[in-house]
Amino acid sequence: MKSLTKNDLTLLVAVAFLTLFAPFILNPFPEGSAMAQFNAGYPDLMQRFVIFGIFAIGFNILFGLTGYLSFGHAAFLGVGSYAAVWMFKLLSMNVIPAIILSVIVAGLFSLLIGFVSLRRSGIYFSILTLAFAQMMFALAYSVLTPITGGETGLQLALDDPRILGSSQTPEGNIPVPGLFGMEMRDSFDLELGSWVFTFNIGYYFCALVLIASFYLAIRIFRSPFGMMLRAVKSNQQRMNYTGLNTRPYTLAAFVISGMYAGLAGGLMASMDPLAGAERMQWTASGEVVLMTILGGAGTLIGPVLGAGFIKYFENIFSKINATILHEWFAFLPDGLEDFIVAILYPFIGKGWHLTLGILFMMVVIFLPGGLVEGGQRIRSWLQARKSKNGRPNGTTEPAE
């Protein structure tokens, strides 16, 4: 940790703070109040925040640093989930070996696919990764059904061997994933007045993994290796002219980001031990692209923000329905209320994808740096205003 600069350390501490205290931060509204539906502090959603955060951090190492836009990254996440579930079926319900295997398997797949795809760049690279991912999706869905479970997905069964664990619990149920006796789904509730905060073991496990992955990402960003990747992004031709073969660097970045995706897939399977082919479809790959761009590609914190933002809106925004809108605007005169609700209605509930699409277009058009750039602009605007107020003639005018 010593080698981190002050800024990076602040960032790491901020991320650690946000993830560790998420049950408090995401539950700002008391239980039973009208705003309680905006609470996101339930384990299922918090787990998804961090898991997709890890996925997006990994994607950003490839896209943000090297500029190679992969449209097939979800394939590695899917492969990771399958590997983890197989580990649960064959070895034991402990999550550690499952996650290790999912990272290794995803790494191997990304090594193979990256080796082939990185022979081309630009749109050709995008199409190649897309083609590979779609192939894996189609195969997992049809021919590989014995390995992947096909349409129903890969699930645990009572007669799985689980050589290091037990096939079934004494009560005759399928055991749940755990970490040395702690079950991932266990959680305990803390009631403070009318607030209820849920602390879930699975969430905290994911959160610790996220902090570790974030630290690793900082180290990669600040290393000579990261600098090399940025050089590839800014001018690959010049790198080649200096006699440097960029392929090993880009391949390493591809494999690292594939392993991050595998890690996310393994965690996903650890929280809920099943894996399906739809996780590998290209729309899922598109989602991680959306997250990274929305948050800010090439920045450290951006992908995490983007993942949290999209997952929050996916779950919370889509729950708002017309009745709730009517409640909100009840203070307006009737005609106006109906008018406003009618205008807003297409954008909420099932239509939240429309909002997401519009938002995404706005970000690409006006804020290519994503939410992070937006934050920076606001900050610099505030600073400029402050300095203007403090010293009216802050800038020195050149003499005429």
Place this chain on the structure above:
Amino acid sequence: MDAIILQILNGLDKGSAYALIALGLTLIFGTLGVVNFAHGALFMIGAFCAVTLSRILTLSHTVIDETKTDFLGNPLKVDVPYVHDIFGIAAGNAIIDWAVPLAILFAIPVMILVGVVMERGLIKHFYKRPHADQILVTFGLAIVLQEVIKYFYGANPIPTPAPAAFKGSFDFGAAIGFDPNLIIYPYWRIIYFLFATLIIGGVFAFLQFTTFGMVVRAGMADRETVGLLGINIDKRFTIMFGIAAAVAGLAGVMYTPINSPNYHMGMDFLVLSFVVVVVGGMGSLPGAVLAGFLLGVLESFASMREVIDIIPGINQIIIYLVAIIILLTRPRGLMGRKGVMED
């Protein structure tokens, strides 16, 4: 032999759709240099033009029919489409029946308008930005268009039948000397294939034999010089964008009887069409058409039972497999021009 002919025929109609979409994509890429991820959405909008027109034609008003009564003896209310009032019952029914072919006339102005608005309103601002930005913003636009259609038409596929005259199948085998009922082929698919060849031929003829097309081709080769000659090339390229949108839209209109349109049909076709464009060679119009038909036929061959028995699952992945092999061995694609997006 009969099985092979059947598979070629089966591949042609899907290949026609691929070829039409890929042609539009290549037109846009070749003229404006923009990678348009929203092209699948244009295909879908075309299909929904057909749905819209058939809904407009069946708009009805209720009248009380004195001649018919229900079991209580009250006069029955019946819905009468407005077209019956205007054109009479027989002609009105014929018009409703022919809704899909009529939608071609309806779709052309709509699609050209959509294309021009899209180019002037959005794409114009992305000429100077990197290809990744173009992909991303058009991807966002595709999501928006898809969700708008979903909002108005719902998430379920909407069956839109072909005119009654084209229902049924043509015994192709008997016509060329095989046993009857060996090679039968729906009439509408023949129509679709003929329509696609007509459109493709039309676009090529337009580019080849008109002055407008000549200027556009010159602009594709060297935009700057054409601009310096005092020709407003931007305006012509905008029109070409409209034409490309219309081509995709018409492909969608005519595809509705084959597959009931739903809001995500565009995305399903988009991925494959991009693969087609890349296989054909970025920026090459004949390449896109050739690759479209080729991949359509290959796909249908791969779904033959004999082939699946040898290599299971090949029908699912053949297109991607071919794309990977072509990209790695012939990065320029089948007929790609030198220097177009080569890295």
